[in-house]
Amino acid sequence: MTESRNVRRAGPLTYRGEAIPETTTDQRLLDRRGxxxxxxxDPWRVLRIQSEFVEGFGLLSEVDQAVSVFGSARVAPDNPQYSLGRTIGAKLAEAGYTVITGGGPGMMEAANRGAQQAGGTSIGLGIELPFEQALNDYIDMGVTFRYFFVRKTMFVKYSQAFVVLPGGFGTMDELFEAITLVQTGKVTRFPVVLVGSEFWGGLRDWIRTTLLYEGVISPHDPDLMHLIDDPDEVVDIIRKAHVDLARREFEFDQVQATAADVEAAEYTSES
Incomplete structure (x- = not known):
């Protein structure tokens, strides 16, 4: 009896005598907020960042071939560009691609809407902003992130192509993030498609006449982007890129298999 009064075990911990705390662990957890x-x-932020990666990976890990579509949140539904976004979302869905957007209004909503109404899968990856911006109503699966860099990782990891519709700073940030990753070989080379020559033509020309002229990019770097107007051509470019990629992967596997066979034969003859 004396032992039980003078000893307390709290999980793996043992306390005796005056070291025994006056309250239990649950009492300290529940009695006050602290x-x-x-x-x-920062240590807590690390855990929060980790949880966002876990949630994003969990949501997207089983998604089939997907295309990320970027564009302005400020385009109204009565704008012709909104109609263009719906058309491209629908055509991507009809071609068998899941459509991933930033989940907001405007061009993002248009692409999600087109994909969903065409019977495809529509995904939105939202971001916490100082002003309210809820996920749009045309999303089958969605998640809202606190951190831009976690959200960007999800776009890159689970997309096989980027389609860039007219947009502002946020759209250009995503555009140049994608181009930089392709340029530096951080991701498998996949198509980056700018839609709207009237909107993006000036940027394309500046890249060619200024960046290339000043020697701050390589001669082939402007070719990392396709600039088109026809929604059907968007799908054609992406399909062709994926066919080419599949062919290169098959050829690489064949070379690897042949090398393995040669090595095995040489080992057998030496034995």
Missing amino acids: PTDWVHT
Whole structure:
């Protein structure tokens, strides 16, 4: 009896005598709120960032071939560009691609809407902003991130192509992120398609006449982007790129298999 009064076991911990705490672990957890500063510290942010990666990977890991579509949140549904976004979303869905957008209004909503109404899978990856921007109503699966860099990782990891509709700073940020990753070989070379020669033509020309002229990019770098107007051509470019990629992967596997056979034969003859 004396042992039970003077000993307390709390999980793997053992306390005796004066070291025994006056309250249990559950009491300390539940009786009061305690300080809140810890939720704004970097160690806690690391866990929050980790949880966002887990949620994003969990949502998207079983998605079939997908295309990320970027564009302005400020385009109204009565704008002809909105109609263009719907058409491209629908054509991608009809071609068997899942459509991933930033989940917001405007061109993002248009692409999600077109994909969903065409019977495809429509996904939205939203972002927490100082002003309210909920996920649009044409999303089959969606998640809202706190951190831009986690969201960008999801776009890159689970997309086989980028389609860039007219947009502002955010759209250009995503565009140049994609081009940089392709240029530096950080991701498998996949198509980056700009839609709207009237809108994007000036940027394309500036890249060719200024960046290339000044020698800050390589001669082939402007070719990393396709600039087109026809929605059907968007799908054709993406399909062709995937056929070419599949062919290169098959040829690489054949070379590897042949090399393995030769090595095995040489080993057998030496034995």
